[in-house]
Structure formats: C-alpha cells, structure tokens
Amino acid sequence: MNAISAPPQRALDVLRGLIVPLALLALWEGCARAGWFSPVVLPAASAVAVKWWQSLLPAQAFDAAEQSRLAWMFSGEMVHDAVASLYRVVVGFAVGAGLALPMGLVMGASARVYGLFNPLLQVLRPIPPIAYIPLSILWFGLGNPPAIFLIAIGAFFPVLMNTITGVRHVDGIYLRAARNLGVGQWAMFTRVMLPAATPYILAGVRIGIGTAFIVVIVSEMIAVNDGLGFRILEAREFMWSDKIIAGMFTIGLLGLAIDTGVSRLNNHLLRWHRGIEH
Incomplete structure (x- = not known):
C-alpha cells in the first residue's frame, strides 16, 4: 500500500510546491504587460524565458539554411558559461575540502594540534572570500587560478569547522566502550x-558546496572572461535585464541541482544513522 501511494504523494508535493512560484510568475507577467514598470528595469517573465531559451540553444542546432539568419539570436553561450562555472566550483571545492578534511580530522582528534592552530583559524575564518580578491589577482593574475583560489577558501572553512566539531563531539560512551x-x-x-x-x-x-557556488559568481565578475557571473556583469553594462535575470535563473537551477544531489548523497551515506529512513 505504501509503495503504491508513494509516487502520487510525491507528485502532489511537487505540485503543491509549484503553486507559489507559478503565482508569482503570473503576477510578474501581468504587471509587466500592464506597463507598471519599464522593460529595461524589469522585463516580462515571458521575455526572460525567450532570452533564456535563446542563450541555451546554439544556432548550429538548426539546418545550414537557417544558421546564418538565426546566428545573432541563438548563441548557446549559457551552456558554455554554466559548464565553465561548474568546472571552477568542482576544482575549487576539491582543493578546499581536500585540505580541510584531513586538517579537521587531526585537529579534532588531537587537543594539542587544536590548541596550536585554532587561534589562527579563528582570526582567518571571519574574513570573507571576497576580501581576498585583490590578493588573488596579485598572486595568480587573471583567469581560472584566482577564481579557484577564492572558491577553495570559501569551501575550506565550512568543511574544516564541521569536521572539527564532529570529531570533538563524538559521544563519550562510544569512546569508553571501545577502550x-x-x-x-x-x-x-x-x-x-x-x-x-x-x-x-x-x-x-x-555548506561548503553552497558557499563555493556563491563565490564562483563573484569571482567570475572580477577575474575571468566567461562563466555565469561574467555574463551577468556583461549584460549589466548593456542594460540587458532579460539576460541578467536569465543568468540568475540558471544559477538558481544549478544550485538547486547541486544541493539536491548532495542531499541525496548524504541520505545514502547516512542510511545507518538514527533518524534517516531507508
């Protein structure tokens, strides 16, 4: 009975979650068509959807006769920019988490090591990754290296602090039983x-992946010439509001996909943990 009723319940939950977004889209479209605000300031939702679709689909997707006519309209740049941003997120997060995990395990397990490094970490941790932008450009120049450096910093501290907390807060009952x-x-x-x-x-x-995705957008507005952050900044220079919002929408979709994937991975890896259902 549960197996039969589960899919309809999930579908019902999805539909319920779409009520508010669809209502807001309808309100947005209605206000734009009524002329309540300038299209330059806030274009209609339909105009944003058209721009988003044009940015996704390259002119090469059409036959040869249509390519020259549609090349100005269909760029396919959104896919290229999304891939570039995801590459930086993955590499930067791998560097940051790869350094933070072993360091957090050692600091959590050893009171001596914790006492040695904790004061320095407490000074560095409140500094936002954005503050490192001038140094990252001075040290690494422009391109991917400074962006990856900033993303690594953004991912480093959430993974480090949670790892330290997890190791230091292991229930003493487990430790005494093992001894x-x-x-x-x-x-x-x-x-x-x-x-x-x-x-x-x-x-x-x-948390680290979420922070990395935030930092990559900021870093792409400063140090690189592609990616979603760069494209949004470029659109701002020409006052292309529809392109700005289309880029923001793409960021939201990618962030949702990454967070959903990580959440499902967590649930899979923590099947044994109390409170996680199989």
Whole structure:
C-alpha cells in the first residue's frame, strides 16, 4: 500500500510546491504587460524565458539554411558559461575540502594540534572570500587560478569547522566502550570517531558546496572572461535585464541541482544513522 501511494504523494508535493512560484510568475507577467514598470528595469517573465531559451540553444542546432539568419539570436553561450562555472566550483571545492578534511580530522582528534592552530583559524575564518580578491589577482593574475583560489577558501572553512566539531563531539560512551574492548588508537579513530563524525562532515560538505557556488559568481565578475557571473556583469553594462535575470535563473537551477544531489548523497551515506529512513 505504501509503495503504491508513494509516487502520487510525491507528485502532489511537487505540485503543491509549484503553486507559489507559478503565482508569482503570473503576477510578474501581468504587471509587466500592464506597463507598471519599464522593460529595461524589469522585463516580462515571458521575455526572460525567450532570452533564456535563446542563450541555451546554439544556432548550429538548426539546418545550414537557417544558421546564418538565426546566428545573432541563438548563441548557446549559457551552456558554455554554466559548464565553465561548474568546472571552477568542482576544482575549487576539491582543493578546499581536500585540505580541510584531513586538517579537521587531526585537529579534532588531537587537543594539542587544536590548541596550536585554532587561534589562527579563528582570526582567518571571519574574513570573507571576497576580501581576498585583490590578493588573488596579485598572486595568480587573471583567469581560472584566482577564481579557484577564492572558491577553495570559501569551501575550506565550512568543511574544516564541521569536521572539527564532529570529531570533538563524538559521544563519550562510544569512546569508553571501545577502550574497554581494547581498541587501539588507529582503530578508535577510523572505526569509532570518523563514522560518528560523518554527519557533521557531510553537513560541512553541503555548506561548503553552497558557499563555493556563491563565490564562483563573484569571482567570475572580477577575474575571468566567461562563466555565469561574467555574463551577468556583461549584460549589466548593456542594460540587458532579460539576460541578467536569465543568468540568475540558471544559477538558481544549478544550485538547486547541486544541493539536491548532495542531499541525496548524504541520505545514502547516512542510511545507518538514527533518524534517516531507508
């Protein structure tokens, strides 16, 4: 019975979640068509949808006779920019999380190491990644390296702090039980502390990816010549509001897809954890 009723319930939840967005789109379209505000300031939702579709579809998708006529209209640049942004997010997050995870595990497991590095981290952690933009350009120039550097910083601290918190807050009952069973230090770390800290670590990963996606948009407005952030800034220079909103919409869709994927991965990896249903 549950298996039969689950798909309709999920469909009902999706439809319920679409009510407010669709209502806002209808209100937006109605106000724009009524002329309540300038199309330069806020174009109609339909105009944004048309611009978004034109930015997704390249002229090469049409036959040879139509390509020359439609080349000015269909650019396909949105796909290229989305791929460029995702590449920077993945590489930058991999660098930041790859440094933060082992450092967080060591700091969480060793009070001595924690006391040694924590003061410096507490000074650096409140500094937003955007503040590093001038240094990143001085150190790395323009292009992908400064953007990846900024994204790595944005992903580093959420993963690091959550990892430290997870390791340091392992329930003492588990540790005492393992000691009573004669478990060694390495086994204690890998078989008890690390699994118990996994929910915290994965929460940090989810936050870190979200932060990386925010930072990549800012970095692309400064240091690179492609990507969604660059395209939005370019559209602002020419007052192409429809293109700006289409880029923002693409960012929202990519962010939703990434967050949904990470959330499902978390649920899969934490099937054993109390409160997570199979």
